[in-house]
Amino acid sequence: MSKFLIEIKKLDKQFENNNLTVKVLKDVNLNLESGKVIALIGPSGSGKSTFLHLLALLDKPTKGKISILGNSTSNLSENKKNQIIRDCVSIIFQNNNLLSDFTALENVAIPLMIRDKSYNFSIKKAEKFLKEVNLTHRLNHFPSELSGGEQQRVAIARSLISETKIILADEPTGNLDYENSQEVFSYFLKLKEKNKIVLIATHNRELAKKADYTLSLSNGNIKRIND
Ligand SMILES: Nc1ncnc2c1ncn2[C@@H]1O[C@H](COP(=O)(O)OP(=O)(O)OP(=O)(O)O)[C@@H](O)[C@H]1O
Ligand SMILES: [Mg+2]
Incomplete structure (x- = not known):
């Protein structure tokens, strides 16, 4: 198999x-290898979320x-596509997309x-991942009973629990205070030791600098800007 987890051609x-x-x-045109945290920057409306949604199929x-x-993702059956999504890719949405009728833990x-x-098994492991994002005290709260930043951290825990190779994060620290953004980001940095790709769309240049490298999206093009 190719050393690249994600290969993009003439998109x-x-x-x-x-x-x-x-x-x-x-x-x-872009190839992304494992074991990297990559920042995706670009002005509002440049296409960062669009790009992440395409990668998440x-x-x-x-x-x-x-x-x-x-796995080529063109012309896939619904079944095969769902299998790739389930086994390989997790996404943290810009607007969280938590299910309102379920608690943080659920x-x-x-x-x-x-x-x-x-x-x-699922509930036990969920508790462990919520601990990683400092939410042990909010396990049984519903999304409407959580702050924006807390909801975001639940969404982060939800994306990490299935331990997929590819983690796509759309502005994951947008609603977080300084300390929680730093912690979430260091957690992402730890994941690369597990040979994952973490691709993070962000407007936060300070956090972007901590990534292995940055992809810059503007006028429809994506360029790698530093190592
Ligand atoms: N379903 C859609 N139909 C039409 N236009 C769309 C659709 N989705 C996105 N767009 C347009 O595509 C462009 C890119 O949007 P996108 O949400 O990917 O930007 P972004 O870089 O994530 O912005 P932000 O930093 O504000 O989140 C925008 O101009 C948007 O209006
Ligand atoms: Mg966006």
Whole structure:
């Protein structure tokens, strides 16, 4: 298998709305290897979330190819696509997407239950991951009973619990105070020792500097800007 967990070739993405075409990504070519924390920066509206959604297979490219762990993702059956998502990719959404009828603990445990793990095992492990993001005191709170930053940390724990090779994080520290952002970021840095890729879209330049390198997205192009 290729040493790259993610291979992107000639990727184009455009949206059509009311006869208006928005070209977001233009001929992006990129290979991402494991064991790296990568920052993705770019102005608001430049396409960072669009790019992460394509990598998470939640949306389809207009043109071009994305391979995930050696699997080409064009023309996949729904089953195979869901299997790749389940086994390989986790995403932390910009707006959290927590399930409002479930507690913090249950929200974090659900990805394991979906993977056929038992309720008790899933809940135990969820507790451990919520501890990592300093939320032991909020296990049984519903999302509406949590602050924005707490919700964000639940979403982070939820994305980490399934221990996928690829973690896509869309502004994961946007609602966090200084200390929690630093802690979450150091946790991401630890994950690269497990040979994962952590790709983090962020407007926070200070945190971006701590990544192994930065990808800069502007005018539809993605460039690697430092090592
Ligand atoms: N479903 C859609 N239909 C039409 N246009 C869209 C759609 N989704 C995104 N866009 C457009 O694509 C562009 C990129 O949006 P995207 O959300 O990827 O930006 P971003 O870099 O994540 O911005 P931010 O930093 O504000 O989160 C924007 O101009 C947006 O209006
Ligand atoms: Mg975004």
